[in-house]
Amino acid sequence: MNSRIGYIAANTFREAVRDRVLYNLIAFALLLTGAAVLVGQISIDIERLVVINLGLTAVSLFGLVIAIFIGIGLVSKEMDKRTLYTVLSRPVRRWEFIAGKFFGLTGTLVVNAALMAIGVFAAISYVSSHHALIASDGWVLLALYFIVLEFVIITALALFFSSFSSPLLSAVFTFSLFVIGTFSEDLRGFAKMAHGLTGLLVTGISYVVPNFSALNIIDQVAHGHGVATELIGLNTAYALIYTLAVLAGATLIFERRSLK
Numbered sequence: 723m724n725s726r727i728g729y730i731a732a733n734t735f736r737e738a739v740r741d742r743v744l745y746n747l748i749a750f751a752l753l754l755t756g757a758a759v760l761v762g763q764i765s766i767d768i769e770r771l772v773v774i775n776l777g778l779t780a781v782s783l784f785g786l787v788i789a790i791f792i793g794i795g796l797v798s799k800e801m802d803k804r805t806l807y808t809v810l811s812r813p814v815r816r817w818e819f820i821a822g823k824f825f826g827l828t829g830t831l832v833v834n835a836a837l838m839a840i841g842v843f844a845a846i847s848y849v850s851s852h853h854a855l856i857a858s859d860g861w862v863l864l865a866l867y868f869i870v871l872e873f874v875i876i877t878a879l880a881l882f883f884s885s886f887s888s889p890l891l892s893a894v895f896t897f898s899l900f901v902i903g904t905f906s907e908d909l910r911g912f913a914k915m916a917h918g919l920t921g922l923l924v925t926g927i928s929y930v931v932p933n934f935s936a937l938n939i940i941d942q943v944a945h946g947h948g949v950a951t952e953l954i955g956l957n958t959a960y961a962l963i964y965t966l967a968v969l970a971g972a973t974l975i976f977e978r979r980s981l982k
Contacts, residue, residue: 726814727822734826738792753780769849774944777842778865782940784838785831785873786900792830793880794892796823797976817973824881824969831873839866861943864954868937871961875932876900878968885976902927903934932964 753776842862879899883892902909909928916924937957939949 726818727825730814730819730822731824731826731829734796734823735829738788738827738830749784770846771944773845773849774842774862775940777838777845778862778869778940778943781835781838781842781866782869782872782938785835785869786876788834789827789831789873789876790880790893790896790900793827793877794884794889794896796827796881797884798889798892816977820881820885820969820973820976824877827877827881828874831877832870835866835870835873839863842866861939861946861949864949865939865943867954868939868957871957872934872937874961874965875934875968878965878972879932882968882972882975885972886979899931900934903932904938905935906931906933907935933960936960 846862876896880892880896883895887895906928909924909931912924936953942949
């Protein structure tokens with residue numbers, strides 16, 4: 723990462739913090755602590771399952787909200803404040819601006835996820851009969867890693883749409899792709915049953931939208947089931963390739979966009 727991208731990324735991170743992004747941590751901590759106390763009254767056999775499910779889902783949802791509602795304004799906000807013209811008047815290329823914004827918001831989400839992970843393990847420890855990590859807690863870390871990969875893709879999508887659309891439409895497009903991507907495996911199943919043009923259309927859509935269903939192992943981990951080792955490499959490669967493709971598209975559009 724060159725110094726120009728690093729400067730833009732650091733500035734984006736500071737702006738995200740000033741936008742009170744970290745307030746979600748307070749809400750998360752209160753939610754998780756309250757849930758841990760409540761499930762303590764439930765059967766000992768399912769309290770860990772409930773806490774893991776609730777905790778990981780909260781991490782995912784909070785990160786999704788942050789990625790969308792900050793990501794959609796990464797370009798438009800700079801244009802509204804006229805700071806974009808100041809930045810691009812310097813020896814900064816447009817692709818460096820896009821890359822810097824991406825790394826800045828991704829860094830914010832990673833820090834948030836790391837801090838919220840502490841809350842998840844604190845709650846797990848609270849409802850467990852001991853404070854030491856057990857084997858299944860390692861899978862919780864893997865689920866958190868896959869959630870971070872989701873954040874990376876969502877950030878790229880939000881930045882892609884913000885490069886040419888209004889904040890409102892960018893939010894709608896990004897959230898819609900997230901919902902569709904969550905059911906991408908179901909789409910592929912439906913495509914196998916469909917015939918003709920409908921089958922081809924659904925198949926194409928199922929492979930174009932991000933496959934978030936493959937990254938969601940929350941329920942599997944909550945029940946203490948392991949995950950195939952090769953899935954780690956496959957999901958990592960998929961997230962990186964998909965993100966690079968989306969960022970390349972965002973760069974191409976932004977390079978040709980008139981900023982007058």
